[in-house]
Amino acid sequence: xxxxxxxxxxxxxxxxxxxxxxxxxxxxxxxxxxxxxxxxxxxxxxxxxxxxxxxxxxxxxxxxxxxxxxxxxxxxxxxxxxxxxxxxxxxxxxxxxxxxxxxxxxxxxxxxxxxxxxxxxxxxxxxxxxxxxxxxxxxxxxxxxxxxxxxxxxxxxxxxxxxxxxxxxxxxxxxxxxxxxxx
Amino acid sequence: xxxxxxxxxxxxxxxxxxxxxxxxxxxxxxxxxxxxxxxxxxxxxxxxxxxxxxxxxxxxxxxxxxxxxxxxxxxxxxxxxxxxxxxxxxxxxxxxxxxxxxxxxxxxxxxxxxxxxxxxxxxxxxxxxxxxxxxxxxxxxxxxxxxxxxxxxxxxxxxxxxxxxxxxxxxxxxxxxxxxxxxxxxxxxxxxxxxxxxxxxxxxxxxxxxxxxxxxxxxxxxxxxxxxxxxxxxxxxxxxxxxxxxxxxxxxxxxxxxxxxxxxxxxxxxxxxxxxxxxxxxxxxxxxxxxxxxxxxxxxxxxxxxxxxxxxxxxxxxxxxxxxxxxxxxxxxxxxxxxxxxxxxxxxxxxxxxxxxxxxxxxxxxxxxxxxxxxxxxxxxxxxxxxxxxxxxxxxxxxxxxxxxxxxxxxxxxxxxxxxxxxxxxxxxxxxxxxxxxxxxxxxxxxxxx
Ligand SMILES: [Zn+2]
Numbered sequence: 001x002x003x004x005x006x007x008x009x010x011x012x013x014x015x016x017x018x019x020x021x022x023x024x025x026x027x028x029x030x031x032x033x034x035x036x037x038x039x040x041x042x043x044x045x046x047x048x049x050x051x052x053x054x055x056x057x058x059x060x061x062x063x064x065x066x067x068x069x070x071x072x073x074x075x076x077x078x079x080x081x082x083x084x085x086x087x088x089x090x091x092x093x094x095x096x097x098x099x100x101x102x103x104x105x106x107x108x109x110x111x112x113x114x115x116x117x118x119x120x121x122x123x124x125x126x127x128x129x130x131x132x133x134x135x136x137x138x139x140x141x142x143x144x145x146x147x148x149x150x151x152x153x154x155x156x157x158x159x160x161x162x163x164x165x166x167x168x169x170x171x172x173x174x175x176x177x178x179x180x181x182x183x
Numbered sequence: 184x185x186x187x188x189x190x191x192x193x194x195x196x197x198x199x200x201x202x203x204x205x206x207x208x209x210x211x212x213x214x215x216x217x218x219x220x221x222x223x224x225x226x227x228x229x230x231x232x233x234x235x236x237x238x239x240x241x242x243x244x245x246x247x248x249x250x251x252x253x254x255x256x257x258x259x260x261x262x263x264x265x266x267x268x269x270x271x272x273x274x275x276x277x278x279x280x281x282x283x284x285x286x287x288x289x290x291x292x293x294x295x296x297x298x299x300x301x302x303x304x305x306x307x308x309x310x311x312x313x314x315x316x317x318x319x320x321x322x323x324x325x326x327x328x329x330x331x332x333x334x335x336x337x338x339x340x341x342x343x344x345x346x347x348x349x350x351x352x353x354x355x356x357x358x359x360x361x362x363x364x365x366x367x368x369x370x371x372x373x374x375x376x377x378x379x380x381x382x383x384x385x386x387x388x389x390x391x392x393x394x395x396x397x398x399x400x401x402x403x404x405x406x407x408x409x410x411x412x413x414x415x416x417x418x419x420x421x422x423x424x425x426x427x428x429x430x431x432x433x434x435x436x437x438x439x440x441x442x443x444x445x446x447x448x449x450x451x452x453x454x455x456x457x458x459x460x461x462x463x464x465x466x467x468x469x470x471x472x473x474x475x476x477x478x479x480x481x482x483x484x485x486x487x488x489x490x491x492x493x494x495x496x497x498x499x500x501x502x503x504x505x506x507x508x509x510x511x512x513x514x515x516x517x518x519x520x521x522x523x524x525x526x527x528x529x530x531x532x533x534x535x536x537x538x539x540x541x542x543x544x545x546x547x548x549x550x551x552x553x554x555x556x557x558x559x560x561x562x563x564x565x566x567x568x569x570x571x572x573x574x575x576x577x578x579x580x581x582x583x584x585x586x587x588x589x590x591x592x593x594x595x596x597x598x599x600x601x602x603x604x605x606x607x608x609x610x611x612x613x614x615x616x617x618x619x620x621x622x623x624x625x626x627x628x629x630x631x632x633x
Contacts, residue, residue: 025567025570026338026339026342026567026605027565027567027572027605027607027616027618028334028335028338029334029337029338029384029527029528030334031572031607032527032607032615032616033527033616035563035565035607035609035616036527036609036615036616038563038577038579038580038609039561039562039563039577039579039580039609039610039611040579040609040611041579041580048581048582049580049581049582050582051580051582051583051586054574054577054582054583054586054587055571055572055573055574056572057565057572057574084331085330085331085334087387088330088334088387088390088392089392089393103399105402105418107418107421107422109398109402109417109418110398111397111398111399111402113397115398116395116396116397116398117395117396117397119392120388120392121387121388122388143397143399144399144402144403145398145399145402145403147402147403
């Protein structure tokens with residue numbers, strides 16, 4: 001038990017009497033945690049990060065270049081925004097590359113459970129990287145964001161593969177145009 | 184002596200009669216170390232400074248409770264202004280106060296109503312106030328609805344801790360935090376002794392995550408009215424940008440809410456879902472859970488009691504986390520939340536490192552890898568200079584390594600570091616990012632005050 005009354009019978013410092021040297025801003029818990037996450041980032045060989053401003057660890061890009069599966073040879077850029085409530089809330093992740101994918105829509109929204117409903121503070125940036133990488137290896141038609149792509153993957157795998165290839169080379173799939181994103 | 188004065192004196196005697204019984208005599212429930220004395224009442228009335236964070240539902244209750252208990256040196260901080268919907272439970276405010284500062288109105292009301300109370304209002308956000316401000320308080324009690332704000336406050340109180348040379352905690356630097364929270368018929372109250380017991384970050388897992396639905400469900404298989412509203416909020420807004428791409432959705436803007444409501448209704452009709460209402464739209468957008476006045480009253484009373492116990496030592500504090508659930512019957516229990524040895528906030532005791540003022544960053548890096556106290560593998564080093572984060576060196580990320588490699592050759596003073604500056608170091612060998620204070624070993628003119 002802390003005995004405040006006996007410890008502090010003396011009045012406390014009056015307002016504004018900041019101690020010398022105490023004026024350096026303290027790092028937020030979110031900042032401390034993301035520094036830790038990033039310093040321990042263990043990227044698979046198909047992934048890379050880019051920090052436009054190395055002093056800003058809260059905003060960065062992840063580049064995934066799958067080496068197998070439907071999306072082999074493509075280069076997909078994701079933006080990460082880590083908010084002040086990290087890790088209570090997950091980072092906001094968007095796909096900046098237009099991609100024909102059952103779980104990524106044309107606005108770049110990504111359907112990955114740990115980015116929303118299954119996020120937990122024990123998860124890290126690394127968990128998200130692996131989750132995203134997995135989406136390219138095993139697109140999941142059960143959780144569609146792009147319904148056409150999902151239906152196609154289930155009904156006609158070959159056609160789906162052709163459409164993925166066409167989108168990555170740059171071209172139309174249906175009425176939607178995709179920029180070239182081959183390496 | 185005039186009649187009036189006698190009455191006042193008599194009134195003063197009677198006014199503190201019950202509090203005196205607690206503080207001026209011993210009893211079976213007292214803490215064994217408690218020494219009854221008349222000075223304790225003097226302490227809470229004239230010396231003990233308490234900061235109340237938040238002047239909303241809990242804050243109004245806390246200010247009233249503490250003022251009536253005899254605390255006079257009360258400060259209250261809140262950046263919000265009064266809205267019509269507050270008036271049912273934030274009882275220090277009247278209709279005429281709408282639009283005015285919550286903190287100021289609450290203080291004005293209580294100072295007028297409770298003789299002798301000298302409460303002070305701060306109409307600003309907690310982040311606007313600095314270490315010097317927080318250090319003046321004996322106790323901080325908070326009634327906030329924001330986890331970010333709680334975490335910030337927790338971090339601030341941790342940063343005020345001082346450690347002795349043997350790395351033991353200097354108890355006089357501890358400012359206890361009493362934290363209350365409510366959500367509908369549920370609430371909790373807890374006592375945190377920074378550096379000594381479980382803190383907000385230790386138990387971050389206890390906060391329920393914000394209710395979210397899988398993105399694919401709201402995009403393709405909506406079943407609930409909430410799914411339709413979330414769809415408009417998360418997907419349709421960004422697609423259509425009804426007020427231009429620079430305007431983000433504001434749950435307080437009636438036009439925005441109306442737009443979302445309309446679009447959500449359209450979507451609901453398409454999927455045969457009923458009961459999308461304006462209120463529900465508001466609720467989903469702002470994540471509103473109806474506030475219940477009696478929950479606030481119960482939680483605030485618990486918090487105020489704990490503040491009283493802390494200030495007077497007359498009784499042992501709760502240990503340390505109380506849960507109240509009145510949604511079915513009334514249920515409450517108290518458990519001891521455990522301090523996490525790897526907590527990012529409270530295990531992060533600042534260490535210091537001696538270094539020559541003309542050393543290079545490489546010298547710090549080498550010390551971190553080779554000194555027995557550290558033996559790190561690949562430390563990432565950052566700092567904060569003039570309020571901005573700065574990455575000094577991080578080898579694990581290629582693009583950062585390339586951009587910061589040259590820093591290793593630079594003198595630490597060239598990089599903006601000074602005697603007394605904190606560096607933040609992350610490494611696989613430690614559970615957390617460490618804060619390390621630099622101590623210049625050959626320092627002649629002490630520029631700590633910079
Ligand atoms: Zn902690």
